[in-house]
Amino acid sequence: MKRKFRIIAALLAAAFLLASAVPSAAAQGLQNAAPLRFNDDGKFTILQFADCQDDILPRRAMLRMMGEAMDVYRPDLVVFTGDNIGGGNNPGYLLTAQAIKAVTAPVAARGIPFAVVFGNHDHESNVAEEVQLSVYQSVPGCLACDPEPELYGCANYNLPVLSSDVSKTAFNLWFFDSNEYDPNGGYDWVHDDQVAWYIRTSDALAAHNGGKVPSLAFQHICPPETYQLLESVPAGTPGSRSRFGGNWALSLDTSKAQGTILEWPCPSDTVSSQFAAFVSQGDVLGVAVGHDHINDFVGTYHGVDIIQTPGITYQSYGDDSVRGFRVITLDERNPWSYETQTPTFFDLFGTGPDAQFINTFEGSEFAAFLPGVSDMIVGLIRFYQTLISMF
Numbered sequence: 001m002k003r004k005f006r007i008i009a010a011l012l013a014a015a016f017l018l019a020s021a022v023p024s025a026a027a028q029g030l031q032n033a034a035p036l037r038f039n040d041d042g043k044f045t046i047l048q049f050a051d052c053q054d055d056i057l058p059r060r061a062m063l064r065m066m067g068e069a070m071d072v073y074r075p076d077l078v079v080f081t082g083d084n085i086g087g088g089n090n091p092g093y094l095l096t097a098q099a100i101k102a103v104t105a106p107v108a109a110r111g112i113p114f115a116v117v118f119g120n121h122d123h124e125s126n127v128a129e130e131v132q133l134s135v136y137q138s139v140p141g142c143l144a145c146d147p148e149p150e151l152y153g154c155a156n157y158n159l160p161v162l163s164s165d166v167s168k169t170a171f172n173l174w175f176f177d178s179n180e181y182d183p184n185g186g187y188d189w190v191h192d193d194q195v196a197w198y199i200r201t202s203d204a205l206a207a208h209n210g211g212k213v214p215s216l217a218f219q220h221i222c223p224p225e226t227y228q229l230l231e232s233v234p235a236g237t238p239g240s241r242s243r244f245g246g247n248w249a250l251s252l253d254t255s256k257a258q259g260t261i262l263e264w265p266c267p268s269d270t271v272s273s274q275f276a277a278f279v280s281q282g283d284v285l286g287v288a289v290g291h292d293h294i295n296d297f298v299g300t301y302h303g304v305d306i307i308q309t310p311g312i313t314y315q316s317y318g319d320d321s322v323r324g325f326r327v328i329t330l331d332e333r334n335p336w337s338y339e340t341q342t343p344t345f346f347d348l349f350g351t352g353p354d355a356q357f358i359n360t361f362e363g364s365e366f367a368a369f370l371p372g373v374s375d376m377i378v379g380l381i382r383f384y385q386t387l388i389s390m391f
Contacts, residue, residue: 036077036113036143037162038170038332044161046173047075048218048326050290051083051311053121055090056098059314060374061345061362066106066312068348069325077143077159078107081290082119082178082220086315087127096125097135104139115175116144117155119220119291120187123180129154144175152191153177158201160213163332170332172205172213174198174284178221182268187221189268195277202281214335216307216328217278217287224267225275226306229257229299244271257299259308260322263292278304285338288326294319296342310342314363320345354381 038044047069052062070078085099107114116136118129125132133155136142146155154177163170176198179188205213230248233240240247241264252261278284279302286298286305293311300306310322324344331337349355358378361367367374 034113035162035166036159036173037166038164038330039076040164042164042332044077044171044330044332045073045075046216046328046330047073047078048081048288048290048309048328049078049312050081050309050326051119051293051313051316052080052103053083053086053311053313053316054099054103055086055315056095056102057365057368058099058102059363059365060367060371061358062312062314063106064358064362065325065345065348067110069327069343070106070110070112072348073327075112075327077173078112078114079173079175079218079288080104080114080116081218081288081309082117083121083290083311083313083316084116084119085122085125087121087124089315090125092125093127093131096127096132099125100132100135101139104136104142108139108141111141113141113143114139115159115173115218116142117175117219118153118177120180129177148197151193151197153179153194156194156197158205158215160205161330169205169209169213171330171335172215172283174215174217176217176219176274178219178289182270185269187266187268189221189270189272190219190223190274192273195273198274199277199281202283206283212281212283214285215283216338217284219287219289221291222265222267222289222306222308223275223287224269224271225301226265226267226299226308228301229253229297229306230261230265243269252297252299256301257297257306259297259299260295261297262294262319262322265292265295265308275301275304285336288328293317294322296322296324298340307340315365320359352385354378354385357381 084103090096090099136144144155145157157175159173160169161171176190178190182188224244227244231251231253232246233249235247240249286307288307290309295308296310297308298305309326311318312325324342326342329339345359362374
């Protein structure tokens with residue numbers, strides 16, 4: 001037994017030493033956080049929650065879905081990809097801080113590490129992102145940080161994932177602030193200094209690791225290159241839209257992308273240098289985004305995947321056919337690929353009367369004020385279902 005403990009202690013010590021040597025923007029201020037690593041089976045699972053966009057009393061259906069998702073898929077990391085709170089509904093520090101703690105509570109209660117990026121609505125609380133970040137960092141398990149505050153935005157960082165034997169960096173995770181609004185109209189973009197930081201850190205990781213480190217990126221707003229995944233149609237086609245040098249239908253080009261698209265993608269009008277840098281560096285497998293609540297697809301452009309995740313929100317707009325979350329599974333034996341799926345509420349809970357009640361009633365604002373009533377009714381429905389099944 002003592003030998004076993006010595007081996008475990010040696011592995012943990014090696015992990016901390018390796019993590020401290022790896023170029024990581026998240027090293028600052030996280031000395032007490034255990035390094036991310038692949039499990040003994042070689043797998044690493046990420047849950048992405050996009051657009052929670054809720055307030056101090058989050059919709060119970062969303063919280064229930066988040067909790068069930070973590071219990072079922074047992075992630076190694078949860079990523080909140082922006083519009084984590086409905087900033088306009090939470091003006092001022094006290095309401096903003098309470099909203100952040102309420103939305104992250106299901107993750108903190110399970111002791112699962114989590115990362116955060118900001119979205120455009122997070123800016124609307126009139127509380128600086130740097131202050132919001134400090135609130136996230138007060139929640140147990142938060143790995144988000146802002147190691148280079150001079151960069152545009154807040155919380156541009158990376159998290160290396162060590163191999164299962166902690167001998168090397170087997171994977172890397174990038175986190176970008178896609179910022180808020182363009183003063184000239186539309187949405188902001190990932191700026192050149194952020195891209196320069198990515199290139200510099202990517203090169204350092206490659207030098208340290210003896211080659212490119214496979215990675216995924218996470219941010220809120222989709223890149224303009226998302227339009228390249230749409231079906232190209234002639235100008236003047238009814239219902240089409242002209243952007244970024246093409247004319248597009250609201251449908252996916254199935255030779256490039258698969259999934260569901262129910263609304264027009266809403267990137268910045270400015271084409272950032274970010275995506276071209278991903279292509280040039282050759283280490284980013286894909287960029288996972290949110291922002292467009294009712295789109296759920298994955299497509300490839302110039303060898304880089306655009307991973308559009310639907311919103312999990314009930315307070316803001318959504319669609320039951322896609323409302324859910326993304327599961328990403330990495331395998332250190334094949335680190336240059338990944339598996340992903342987007343379960344919905346009904347995939348988790350089924351389509352029975354109890355699930356329909358939870359989705360409808362707990363998806364409303366009233367359930368937050370009547371938690372006991374909701375639980376009682378769900379219990380009665382399930383009891384009745386059990387009785388029916390016996391006869």
